[in-house]
Amino acid sequence: MLDLLVIGAGKMGGALAAGFADAAPDSFGLGVFSRQRASVDRLATGNPRLVACDRIEPARNYLVAVKPHQVSAVVGSLPPGGLISIAAGVTLAQLSSWAGGERQIVRAMPNTPVSVKAGVTALAAGGDSTELLAEAKTMFSWVGRAFEVEEGMLNAVSAISGSGPAYLFLVMEAMQEAGVASGIPAALALELARETVLGAGVLARETGSDPRALRLAVTSPGGMTAAALAELERSGLRFAFHQAIRAAIEAAQSLSKKA
Ligand SMILES: NC(=O)c1ccc[n+]([C@@H]2O[C@H](COP(=O)([O-])OP(=O)(O)OC[C@H]3O[C@@H](n4cnc5c(N)ncnc54)[C@H](OP(=O)(O)O)[C@@H]3O)[C@@H](O)[C@H]2O)c1
Known part of the structure; x- marks a missing residue:
């Protein structure tokens, strides 16, 4: 029997299937199933550790990675086994009612850097799901960092780390555009923006310092960074982030109602 079947090869x-296949111990049986066989084959070709499945094969645990509105149909057809769902806004109560019977259930909210093993995943467990939570924590740690949270916090956490890469890509785009507008060739402006975002992240993590302290350390009074930061504050950057996070949480809440 497989240890984990990933359902949905999008x-x-x-x-996740590729990252898990790369990091799992040899004894870990990992399968993937998707609606279209071509999606499974594409994935399995580059990952010989993955078992390409034509249907939902029996597994100890299932990881459901289909769109939120597709989750109820998939979960309703699962054989016994633990259930991990990554669908945004789909609650533990909904999963439990669709899955029926007794099973351990965990909601996970990964972000796209899992594809380069630098992901952040928030995990929330239902009722008596201690073992599955521990297993999920191990698996998601193969592709980055995993944090356990209360389900009530999951939408807010998702608004920070789940959607967060997109905010930083937007920052990179904006920095590149501003660089081009200031006479820097586009390719160089992109490299400068990308490497700067990466370097700032690594510096914040390696030093463990408060970002405010790191910011102050590079801001000489009356200097160019101070001038730029004053403009960002005047333009409402902090307020924009508060509004953006609130909008993301509201979107997740409305997904729960539609699922
Ligand atoms: N993208 C993100 O940043 C992100 C982050 C965290 C969580 N999520 C969650 O991850 C889930 C998947 O998102 P995605 O962006 O990966 O979507 P996606 O690229 O559209 O992938 C969804 C996959 O589900 C497959 N599928 C649909 N119905 C199925 C069924 N009945 N049985 C088996 N497979 C089925 C589709 O298969 P075929 O290709 O074979 O047709 C498709 O490959 C969503 O619920 C989303 O909320 C996404």
């Missing part, structure tokens, strides 16, 4: 299911 962006997230594919990235």
Whole structure:
């Protein structure tokens, strides 16, 4: 029997299946199933550790990586086994009612950097799901960092780390565009923006310092960074982030109602 069957070989299911296949111990049986056989084959070709499945094969645990509106149909057809869902906004109560019977259930909210083993995943467990939670923590740690949270916090956490890469890609785009507008060739402006975001992240993690302290350390009074930061504050950057996070949480809440 497989240890884990990933259901849905799209962006997230594919990235997780490939990342798990790369990092799991040899004894770990990992399968993937998707609606279209071609999606499974594409994934399995580059990952010989993955078992390409034509249907939902029996597994100890299932990782459901389909779109939120597709989850109820998939979960309703699962054989016994633990259930991990990565669907945004789909609650533990909904999963439990669709899955029926007794099973351990965990909600996981990974982000796209799992595809390069630099992901952040938040995990929330239902009722008596201690073993599955521990297993999920191990698996998601293969592709980055995993944090356990209360389910009530999951939408807010997702608004920070789940959607967060997109905010930083937007920052990179904006920095590149501003660089081009200031006379820097586009390719160089992109490299400068990308490597700067990466370097700032690594510096924040390696030093463990408060970002405020790191910011102050590179801001000489009256200097160019101070001038730029004052403009960002004046333009409402902090307020924009508060509004953006609130909008993301509201979107997750409305997904729960539609699922
Ligand atoms: N993208 C993100 O950043 C992100 C982050 C965290 C969580 N999520 C969650 O991850 C889930 C998947 O998102 P995604 O972006 O990976 O979507 P996606 O690329 O559209 O992938 C969904 C996959 O589900 C497959 N599928 C649909 N119905 C199925 C069924 N009945 N049985 C088996 N497979 C089925 C599709 O298969 P075929 O290709 O074979 O047709 C498709 O490959 C969503 O619930 C989303 O909320 C996404």
